[in-house]
Amino acid sequence: MVRLSDLEITRLASFHELTEFEFIQQYTRLATDRRGLVLNDNQNGECIFLKGEDCSVQPVKPQQCRDFPNLWNFPGFEKTCRAIPKILSAEEYQSALDRSRSATPPTPREVAPLPPTMGPTTLDTPASTDTTFKPFAAS
Numbered sequence: 001m002v003r004l005s006d007l008e009i010t011r012l013a014s015f016h017e018l019t020e021f022e023f024i025q026q027y028t029r030l031a032t033d034r035r036g037l038v039l040n041d042n043q044n045g046e047c048i049f050l051k052g053e054d055c056s057v058q059p060v061k062p063q064q065c066r067d068f069p070n071l072w073n074f075p076g077f078e079k080t081c082r083a084i085p086k087i088l089s090a091e092e093y094q095s096a097l098d099r100s101r102s103a104t105p106p107t108p109r110e111v112a113p114l115p116p117t118m119g120p121t122t123l124d125t126p127a128s129t130d131t132t133f134k135p136f137a138a139s
Contacts, residue, residue: 002039002047002064003031011060067096 004012013023027048028037039062040048047065049057055065088096 001031002062004028004037004039004062008060008062009037012057012062015057015060 009020009023009028012027013020016023016027018026024037027040029040030036031038042048042050047055049055049061055061
């Protein structure tokens, strides 16, 4: 799951010559924790931007991807990702770790409003217009 910051969405949208709204609709979904947007995956679980063995958005790829696999990993990541770790000296590793820790975490994006062509749904309409408070009866 690759989380996206607002700036990363702007860069990726521009790279694909799309508006941010179009990019969000085509390439992202709400994170399972509902705290921001993440990139969609292909049906096989690979990154949507992986073309063969190459990243198709290399010049603008998200920071989380840039940091992988040297600064984060998960058990068995070697089986699902073909990224090649770069051997770092102790100083280079500490510097990369410090940069990663000082980086601003991705900011959650607000959910975009429905386009004007889409009207309200039953979810948008309250079941009742009666707003009187009615406490539950004690059992």
